[in-house]
Amino acid sequence: MGTLYSALLASGMVALSSTQTGTYLAQAAIASSRASVSQFQEDYRDWRVACFVVPERTECTLQQHLVDERRHQNVLDIELGAPDEGMLGGTLVLPLGIAIDRETSLQVDDSADRRVVNIQTCLPVGCVARLAFDCDFMASLRRGAKLKVAGFAASGDGIPVTFTISLDGFPQALDRSLALMASQSMR
Numbered sequence: 001m002g003t004l005y006s007a008l009l010a011s012g013m014v015a016l017s018s019t020q021t022g023t024y025l026a027q028a029a030i031a032s033s034r035a036s037v038s039q040f041q042e043d044y045r046d047w048r049v050a051c052f053v054v055p056e057r058t059e060c061t062l063q064q065h066l067v068d069e070r071r072h073q074n075v076l077d078i079e080l081g082a083p084d085e086g087m088l089g090g091t092l093v094l095p096l097g098i099a100i101d102r103e104t105s106l107q108v109d110d111s112a113d114r115r116v117v118n119i120q121t122c123l124p125v126g127c128v129a130r131l132a133f134d135c136d137f138m139a140s141l142r143r144g145a146k147l148k149v150a151g152f153a154a155s156g157d158g159i160p161v162t163f164t165i166s167l168d169g170f171p172q173a174l175d176r177s178l179a180l181m182a183s184q185s186m187r
Helices: 002-011 024-032 135-143 170-185
Strands: 038-044 047-054 057-068 073-081 088-094 104-108 114-117 119-123 126-133 146-152 160-166
Touching: 038 170, 047 170, 057 160, 057 170, 073 126, 073 160, 088 135, 088 146, 104 135, 114 126, 126 135, 135 170
Parallel strands: none
Antiparallel strands: 038 047, 047 057, 057 073, 073 088, 088 126, 104 114, 104 146, 119 126, 146 160
16 A cells, blocks of 8 residues: 555656545555546544545545644645554655754654654655554554644744644544455455
């Protein structure tokens, strides 16, 4: 799943886009397969499960989009795929203006477990970081109330900036995506 999306992004066949045009994963599936593709979405409080179905498989992602209500602009996107070999992977898109040469980290609630993420590139929609969470961090996400994304502004004196992602509905969204993908593989 992540390899397909990364390859399409690198080749220019698919680009990150706003939420109005659909999920990044669904765009990658449509671009890579001319077979019949159906897609659907389900909301679990603050998280969305977005799936696409092609013959023989279902792929789902968990998504959340933070929007600046005043400007009606996307501020941050997080998209996570179903766990693969014990790891939960995905993509975080931070706003332009985040310092790429300084540490950006993730932390569930106020735990001591902080995970550093590296911003790989910046595109017109924002700065992209790949995510990989092990079982321990996944368990923290299931139990937590919020995921804090901390970084620094690129301009000025590098003022610290923090974004808060609600984890309300995350356990249910993760369980649902796993069930949907498992039911398809059992057919």
